[in-house]
Amino acid sequence: MTSDDHTHDRTEEHSGETPSEQSTNAERVDDEPELDSSDTQETPQPRADGAGEDGGGGQPGTSDAHEGELDEASKDEQLEEVRENPSGEELTTDHGVKVSDTDNSLKASERGPTLMEDFHFREKMTQFDHESIPERVVHARGTGAHGYFQPYEDPDLGEYDDIADVTKAKVLTNPDQKTPVFVRFSTVVGSRGSSDTVRDVRGFATKFYTEDGNWDLVGNNMPPFFIQDAMEFPDLVHAIKPEPDNAIPQASAAHDTFWDFASLKPEITHMVMWVLSGRALPRAYRMMQGFGVHTFRLINDDGESVFVKFHWTPKLGTHQLVWDETTKLWGKDSDFNRKGLYDVIEEGYDPEWELGVQLFDEEQAEEFDFDVLDPTKIVPETEVPVRPIGKLVLNETPDNFFAETEQVAFHPGNVVPGIDFSNDPLLQGRLFSYQDTQLNRFGSANWDEIPINRPLAERHNNQRAGFMRQEINEGKASYKPNSIGDDDPQEVPEEEGGYEHYNEKIDGKKIRNRSESFQEHFDQARLFWNSMSEPEKQNIVDAAHFELGKVDRMEIRERMVYDLFNNVDHEFATRVAEGIGVEPPDSPGDEMPDHDREDPSLSMENRTPDTIETRKIAILLDDGFEDDHVSELESALEDEGARVKIISKYLGEKSGANGETVEADQHHVAAASVSFDAVVIPGGSESVDTLTQQGDPKHFVAEAFKHYKPIAALGAGTELLEEVELPDIDIAGDGDGTVTSEGVVTSRDGNDLDAFAEAFVDAIAQHRHWGRSPEEVPA
Ligand code: HEM
Numbered sequence: 001m002t003s004d005d006h007t008h009d010r011t012e013e014h015s016g017e018t019p020s021e022q023s024t025n026a027e028r029v030d031d032e033p034e035l036d037s038s039d040t041q042e043t044p045q046p047r048a049d050g051a052g053e054d055g056g057g058g059q060p061g062t063s064d065a066h067e068g069e070l071d072e073a074s075k076d077e078q079l080e081e082v083r084e085n086p087s088g089e090e091l092t093t094d095h096g097v098k099v100s101d102t103d104n105s106l107k108a109s110e111r112g113p114t115l116m117e118d119f120h121f122r123e124k125m126t127q128f129d130h131e132s133i134p135e136r137v138v139h140a141r142g143t144g145a146h147g148y149f150q151p152y153e154d155p156d157l158g159e160y161d162d163i164a165d166v167t168k169a170k171v172l173t174n175p176d177q178k179t180p181v182f183v184r185f186s187t188v189v190g191s192r193g194s195s196d197t198v199r200d201v202r203g204f205a206t207k208f209y210t211e212d213g214n215w216d217l218v219g220n221n222m223p224p225f226f227i228q229d230a231m232e233f234p235d236l237v238h239a240i241k242p243e244p245d246n247a248i249p250q251a252s253a254a255h256d257t258f259w260d261f262a263s264l265k266p267e268i269t270h271m272v273m274w275v276l277s278g279r280a281l282p283r284a285y286r287m288m289q290g291f292g293v294h295t296f297r298l299i300n301d302d303g304e305s306v307f308v309k310f311h312w313t314p315k316l317g318t319h320q321l322v323w324d325e326t327t328k329l330w331g332k333d334s335d336f337n338r339k340g341l342y343d344v345i346e347e348g349y350d351p352e353w354e355l356g357v358q359l360f361d362e363e364q365a366e367e368f369d370f371d372v373l374d375p376t377k378i379v380p381e382t383e384v385p386v387r388p389i390g391k392l393v394l395n396e397t398p399d400n401f402f403a404e405t406e407q408v409a410f411h412p413g414n415v416v417p418g419i420d421f422s423n424d425p426l427l428q429g430r431l432f433s434y435q436d437t438q439l440n441r442f443g444s445a446n447w448d449e450i451p452i453n454r455p456l457a458e459r460h461n462n463q464r465a466g467f468m469r470q471e472i473n474e475g476k477a478s479y480k481p482n483s484i485g486d487d488d489p490q491e492v493p494e495e496e497g498g499y500e501h502y503n504e505k506i507d508g509k510k511i512r513n514r515s516e517s518f519q520e521h522f523d524q525a526r527l528f529w530n531s532m533s534e535p536e537k538q539n540i541v542d543a544a545h546f547e548l549g550k551v552d553r554m555e556i557r558e559r560m561v562y563d564l565f566n567n568v569d570h571e572f573a574t575r576v577a578e579g580i581g582v583e584p585p586d587s588p589g590d591e592m593p594d595h596d597r598e599d600p601s602l603s604m605e606n607r608t609p610d611t612i613e614t615r616k617i618a619i620l621l622d623d624g625f626e627d628d629h630v631s632e633l634e635s636a637l638e639d640e641g642a643r644v645k646i647i648s649k650y651l652g653e654k655s656g657a658n659g660e661t662v663e664a665d666q667h668h669v670a671a672a673s674v675s676f677d678a679v680v681i682p683g684g685s686e687s688v689d690t691l692t693q694q695g696d697p698k699h700f701v702a703e704a705f706k707h708y709k710p711i712a713a714l715g716a717g718t719e720l721l722e723e724v725e726l727p728d729i730d731i732a733g734d735g736d737g738t739v740t741s742e743g744v745v746t747s748r749d750g751n752d753l754d755a756f757a758e759a760f761v762d763a764i765a766q767h768r769h770w771g772r773s774p775e776e777v778p779a
Helices: 003-015 019-025 074-080 119-129 230-240 256-263 266-276 323-332 336-346 362-367 401-406 425-442 445-449 523-531 534-549 554-567 570-579 627-639 685-692 695-706 717-724 753-765
Strands: 142-151 179-187 202-210 213-220 296-299 305-314 352-360 387-396 419-421 616-620 643-648 652-655 661-664 678-681 711-714 738-741 744-747
Touching: 074 179, 142 202, 142 336, 142 401, 179 387, 213 305, 230 256, 230 425, 256 266, 256 554, 266 523, 266 534, 266 554, 323 534, 336 387, 419 425, 425 445, 534 554, 534 570, 554 570, 616 627, 616 695, 627 643, 627 711, 627 753, 643 661, 678 695, 678 717, 678 753, 685 695, 685 717, 695 711, 695 717, 711 717, 711 753, 717 744, 738 753, 744 753
Parallel strands: 616 643, 616 678, 678 711, 711 744
Antiparallel strands: 142 179, 142 387, 179 202, 202 213, 296 305, 296 419, 305 352, 352 387, 652 661, 738 744
16 A cells, blocks of 8 residues: 555545545635634634633633544544645645745846745745754654554453553553554664664654553663663763764764773673674564663552553564674665564554563562662563553554654653652653753754644643744633632642652652662673573674774773673673683683573563564566466465565566566565565576576575575575575475475475475574574675
8 A cells, every 4th residue: 555545544534535525625725715704723612611711711622632532543633633635735835825936936037136025935945944853862763653552351361451450540451442652663873864773772662642641651672771870871872972073983882982981881781781682683663572671650549559660572573683684784775674664554564562561569679689770670571470461553654754753752751640750760860851852852842732742631731832832822810829710720639630649758868879789780681691592692792793893992892801791701701802802801700690590581582473474575586487386485475474575687577487477576686685584486497597697696595594584495496595505404305395404495396385385484483593504605
C-alpha cells in the first residue's frame, strides 16, 4: 500500500466517506462556504452545569480535548482536526490569498531588481529560511510510529493478569481499553543525518495518551545506564559526542575522549559491556527490547507503593546485525532502521511488544546485593521474573515526519496517577532536563500544545500566554484563588483522580556525595559476560578491539584493560589486550567478583522465537530459472510472513525455463546482501550460468555467508555455492535430498520442495548461524 492509499484508508475509516467524496466535500474554493462573522473553527458548548456561561473563567475544555470514551482511534481523530491535504486544492499564501505565479518574483521591469512589495516572495523565502529547529542534543536521529497499548491476557496465566492491587493507573489495568501511543526510536550520539546502524544505545520512547493525561515512558534498548548521577550526564555526552576541536568522529564512541572518560569511571563498566555487545547493533527497531531503566514506583488506591522496572519484549525476537554488516549499511542503506520500521507498517505487518513488569517491595529491595536506585544496575530476571501485563502494537506511520516525529517531545516527568518516581538520582535529574531542553528546541513553554504532544485528556489551568500560544482561554480570572470565575478550574482530590506523589518518609541531612550502596561496579558486568554464548563473547572482544583500536593514547587503552575489564573477567581482559597492543594482565584485577552466576535472559540467543515474520529474503535469478523453485519457495516463505524480493542484473521481466515470468524487484546496482536476512539461488542452468559469470551474485552469497545469514540453493543453484567456496559447508550431492549445514540449505535434485522450504524456514528463524568460520571468505 502506498502512503497515499494509507492516508485515504484512515480518513475513510473515520469519516465513513470514500476518498472521492472527501475531496469533493473538502473546503474547495469552488463550493466556497459562505462566511459570516459568527463562523468559528469550533464553537465551545456551555458546560452542562451552567458554570462559566458568563465567561467568568469556566470553559468546556481545550478545543480538541477528547470527549467521551477514549479508544485506539482517539489520537488519530484529534490529529485529523489539524491535517491539511492539498490534493485538488488551489495554491494560496499562508494567509489564504490565492497565488497566481509561484515561480517568478515581482520585478521592476523584466530584467530589473526584485521589489520589496512582493509579499508572496517574502513569505515563501521567510518560511524556508526558518524551516529548521535545533536538533535534540542527544537522540537527534530517530523515527516514529503510532499505535496502541492494551493490558492483555497473560499467555502463561491463561487469563488477564490484573495488577490493580498494585497500581491505580487505568492505562495498565483496564483490558478493555486500547490507549493510543506514539513511539519514537532513536540513536543517541549521532546528529540528525547520521547513519542508523552505528554502534550505539537505542532510545525507545513511548507517549501514552491516557484518559488521565500523558504518560511518557522514555527508555532505552539496554537496561542499565552509563552513570549514576544526573550531574555526570553533560560530561558523558561531551565525551562521547564528536571531539570539540574537529567534530570527529560522527555517531561513534570509538575515539579518545569517550574511552578516556570511561576508563576513569568504573561505574560505566556494566553499560560498556552491553554497548560492546550485539545489543548496540539492532537488526531492526521491531526486534529490539526496551527498558524503563530506572526503578519507578506504582501506587494503588490505598496509597501503597511497590517498586517497578518496565520491560518491552518484541514478539519477533531480539536480533542483532554484525559489525561488518553495519559498516557497509552506513553507505548502502543508511536509513536501514528508519526504513525498516516504515516499510513493515506500510506493508501491513504491525510490530508488537509485550509490556512486562518486575515488581518488588522495599523489603525485597533491601535484600538485593545492589541498590535499586543505582541506574547502572538491573534487577536480574533470575531474582524477579518479568510479569507480562499488556501489548504495544505499532500500526500507523506518521503523515509528516517533522510535525510528528521531529516535534514529538518526551519528558519522563509526564506520569499519571498510579505511577511515580523513585529517588534514583539519574531519574531525578532527568525530571528537570527534558522540560528545560524542550524550551531550547521549541523556544516556548507551549510545546505541549503542538498536536503530537497534546494530551487527549482535557486540560484546564491558568497558564495563558507565551510564544505560539494556540488555545484561546476565555474568562477574566487566570489565577487562584478567584471569586470572579467561581474559583475554577477546581483542584481535584486524590480519591477523584488528582495526582498525588507517594508519601515517602525522608529523613536525612543535605549532602553532596555518592551513597556507599552505589560503590560496587563489576558484579553485574561479570554476570553479563558469564551469560553470553561464545560467539556473543567474541563479538564483545571484537568490538573492544575496534573501539579501543581507534584510541590513540596508550594510557587510556591500558586503563580500560587493567582497571575495568580485568575486574570483570581476566580471560576477557586478556583477549582484549592481545588485540590492542596492551600487555595482557598477569592475574585478575583486585575487584573482580568471585562468581559464575548467569542470567539466561541476557543472551540474545535465548530470545529467538520460532518465526520468520517480516524477514527480508532475496531470490537471485536471471532468465531460464526453474519456475516451480521460485513460485513454491516464494509462497512458502510468504505464508510464514517473510518478505521476498527478486533480484537480477537488470530490472524488468525474467522468463522461467518453463514459460512463467517474474518481475525483478531490484537490480544488483541497488540491492546489497546487507539489506536482506537470507538469500536463495533457485535452479535453472541458464539462470545459474548467467549468475556465475557475474561478480555481484557471488559477492552477495559470500557476504551473506560472512554475516552468518541463511543461504539456500536448489538444483543448478548449488553450483554457484560451490563456485563461491563456502568453508566447511556440506553441499547436497545427487540423491542426497535436502542437506542443512550451518544454515546453508541445499538440494541438488530439488524434488521435495516442501521439505526444502521447511528446512530453510527453520534456518531463517534461527536468524544467524554462528557456528561458521567465515574469516577466509573474501567479501
Ligand atoms: C541525567 C540523565 C539524562 C539526561 C540529562 C537526559 C537528557 C536528555 C535530553 C536533553 C534529551 C533530548 C530531548 C529532546 O530534545 O526532545 C534526551 C532524549 C532522550 N533520552 Fe535522555 N537523558 C538522560 C538519561 C537518559 C536515560 C537514562 C534514558 C533511558 C532510560 C534516556 C532516554 C532518552 C530518550 C529515549 C530520548 C529521546 C526521546 C525522543 O525520542 O525524543 N535518557 N535525553
